[in-house]
Amino acid sequence: MSAIAIESVQTRRFWGLAAVGALVLGAGLLGAWVMEHHGHVITGMTNEIVWGTPHVFAIFLIVAASGVLNVASVGTVFGQAAYKPSARLSGLLCVALLTGGLMVLMLDLGRPERFVVAATHYNFTSMFAWNVFLYTGMFALVALYLWTLMERRMYRYSRPAGIAAFIWRIVLTTGTGSIFAFLVARQAYASAVLAPLFIAMSLAWGTAVFLLAEAGLNAWRGTRPAPEFQRRVAKLLGVFVAAVLYFVVVYHLTNLYFAKQVAFERFILLDGGIFPALFWLGYVLLGSAVPLLLVWRPAATSRALLGAAALVVVGAFAQLYVFIIGGQAFPLEIFPGYEVTSAFRDGEIAGYAPSVWEVLLGVGGVAAAFLIVVVGVQVLDFLPDETPAGVRAS
């Protein structure tokens, strides 16, 4: 096939992909509009479960956004030459995922039209107020970093820009973990280990998303991926998945040591119904053990590696569902040592069922990220330079 023929196939596929992305994004925006118009009464969120499915999606996207930039950091900051060609794609994925996640968060607000108030009134004891600056700063730094990578004359500044972006995203992800770590009263949170846990999660999820995105883009463009590079990244994914498992084990073991935390741990790990199921089957088995096995086999095929990456993403959603929703479902302990009942469901495990509107909004955020990547790759030179399969090298 000639280069021109390949290009026209790519263009047709582009319009198809863009149409799918726009359609799903439109469905997501519809979900947001319905939620805003009728109020959150039509969602599954209540006065007990105040953050629901949209937040599961949003936090995944935001944490993965920070981690996906790590592929570029390994190249630019840590000097690994094999990673350098992928730096631009990594930066694009970072911006795309961050946009999708923030879109979901802002559209789920009780009063989304007041984002101007959020941008003009700041209470700096709040992590959310800091996040306004951390996230906008992330966009600016990644844009700057991409510019140094794509403009030949600016390339010598790519290392300082890369280091700045690297440090910024460590602070940003620490901040994301601190959103929960600073909640003094909830037994699921209020722990300093959440900050490094979120850093580890960002590295694992971001690397998994990178592998999947790279494979998908190669399939679209008809290029053959470099198998060695994919294996290296997959091995790195294994290290990060193990790191997340480490922090999760430390978190639960420490909790089990505190007599006042045992009831909560029993709920999450043993008899909380969907939460232990998602934790053990979704996160530990499918999201950690199986990917580790797949990735560390000596002769792992590309399909196995991509399967591992996909399972890590599945495990991430399971873990976030248990963390965010399970953490709220367990009742607050206002009267230690007493059995408590009230009309406001004190002492009761809270129930939650995601509504279709929340799921639409969350998936819409993924679609927004997808659309940005597809359009970006089509319009600008984000993909690593590779010889397309079947084209005679000129």
Added chain:
Amino acid sequence: MSEVDKSRVAARRALVAGAAAAMAGVLLAPGIRLVEVARAAPGPNKPGEPVSSKVRWGLLIDANLCTEGCQECVLACNRENGLDGRTRPTDSQWIRKVELKDLRSGRKASAPVMCQHCAEPPCVDVCPTGASFKRADGIVLVDRHTCIGCRYCMMACPYKARSFIHETLTTQKPEVPRGKGCVESCTLCVHRIDRGERTTACAQACPTKAIIFGDLNDPESEISRRVAQVKTTQLRADLRLNTGVRYAGL
């Protein structure tokens, strides 16, 4: 020195001493007067005057006097603030009656729980726009002009005191504005307090006078005298939030 000089010096000394005494009087007297004024005078603020931190409003709830199954405080709060009283998971409850049973001894108790109006409120710390704030007189409120509905304060509150308004409302009371998409909680009947009334709806309605409202900073107030006499606790005292609501008998 001559006699004339000595007498002049003495006269000057007397003048300086007299002036100093007069100055001291002039400077101190307004201070004394202000301290008199500042000791909380009953009655509304003068129009146009802000509230002051000389006062700290609080509640004392005596669980020994609280009757199991009685809902008078809840009904009164709903009437006063325009809440419809429904108890679906998405409905607002500013105050609720909690029935307690000691896990070891089986002893039963009953008490109302509402916003504890902490001096170190976690909800104020986490609000990104500063909509959740503590007024100078200790009442913790939500400024619904600035609230964006992120619900972070609901995650942070140790007492599950806050509610989110999940649907459009039309039957608000004029003194208690509330609307969809914002977070709310017990206001300690701030609209009554600012009018000069010195009781909340729940305290007024309680048939056994289990709830006392008053100024915790005034040692002569009934609430301060009771708190000085009987043992009182704060809910989740381990969090050191220094709540404005105290409980006796728990």
Added chain:
Amino acid sequence: MNRRLLAAACLAVAVLAGAAQAEGSRVPQPKFSVDTSTQCVAPPEEMRRTHMDLLKHRRDRTVHQGVRGGDESLTRCIACHASKTDGAAIGAPDAFCQSCHAYVGVKLDCFECHQGRPGAAAKMSARSP
């Protein structure tokens, strides 16, 4: 030649559209019925320009500092500005706030939380749980 014809056609359409707009406006001029026997805060011309800033500044003083009464009270504004037809500052087409805001196309946020109907307090009672 063709380009000039096209430009002339566009101009003609624009002029006609403008003329049509001016003749029969889609949005009716503000018409409201309130008690205009008193004026408390400022003359109407000044209020039209500055009421949004006054409201915004005073509400911060009221909410955060507890400054109440007199000119600070929104309930007092609504008590007079409620329309004579249905007794509310919002809702009916001739309601006070509604009619001007519909004319200038500025969305009213206030009455999502504030009660636009004075005297509503007396009529409401809570359903028992």
